[in-house]
Amino acid sequence: MFVTKQTTSTIKKVCVTGPECTGKSDLSRFLAEYFKTAWVQEYARAYLNKLNLPYHQADLTKIAHGQLRMEDEWLNESNRVMICDTNLITIKIWSEFKFGNCDPQIIEKMNSRTYDLFLLCDIDLPWEEDPQREHPDKREQLWTIYKNEVSKTGVPYTVIGGDRQARTSKAIKAIQELLL
Numbered sequence: 001m002f003v004t005k006q007t008t009s010t011i012k013k014v015c016v017t018g019p020e021c022t023g024k025s026d027l028s029r030f031l032a033e034y035f036k037t038a039w040v041q042e043y044a045r046a047y048l049n050k051l052n053l054p055y056h057q058a059d060l061t062k063i064a065h066g067q068l069r070m071e072d073e074w075l076n077e078s079n080r081v082m083i084c085d086t087n088l089i090t091i092k093i094w095s096e097f098k099f100g101n102c103d104p105q106i107i108e109k110m111n112s113r114t115y116d117l118f119l120l121c122d123i124d125l126p127w128e129e130d131p132q133r134e135h136p137d138k139r140e141q142l143w144t145i146y147k148n149e150v151s152k153t154g155v156p157y158t159v160i161g162g163d164r165q166a167r168t169s170k171a172i173k174a175i176q177e178l179l180l
Helices: 024-034 043-051 057-075 088-099 104-112 139-153 164-179
Strands: 012-017 081-085 117-121 157-160
Touching: 012 024, 012 088, 012 164, 024 081, 024 117, 024 164, 043 057, 057 081, 057 088, 057 104, 081 164, 088 104, 088 139, 117 139, 117 164, 157 164
Parallel strands: 012 081, 012 117, 117 157
Antiparallel strands: none
């Protein structure tokens, strides 16, 4: 007997998204371990750590390309589901919020990607300082923007809130339902 490799077209793509400091990376890492699958980390964090300068709008286009490259690379390593810690919606929001507009390349690439489920992390976690976080006083405004952007995709989404146990339970349940 032999096992056939799962085709990438059968992999469900789950994007964990939401404003800064909402537990996206922690939840993404947990879910990848739980479902024994690939976790696409947020490319922006590594990029900005290496930049060692204030970022400019052109950097966001580079970050977008890096995020997509990582998604493409990890898709083949995924087991039934791929967990993405953010996607280009975040970069679009970030660009529009900070610079007032977004590179059309980012929007074009964002619109060409498909996901099967969004896990939209709520702002009910306490703010934690981090050199890459910028808007502790604008969390509600950003939450509304994220919710509107995710809603516009037409892709099902689940709001993830509460303590860590509530968040992980709700996320697991949403993914299990997706995989049925």
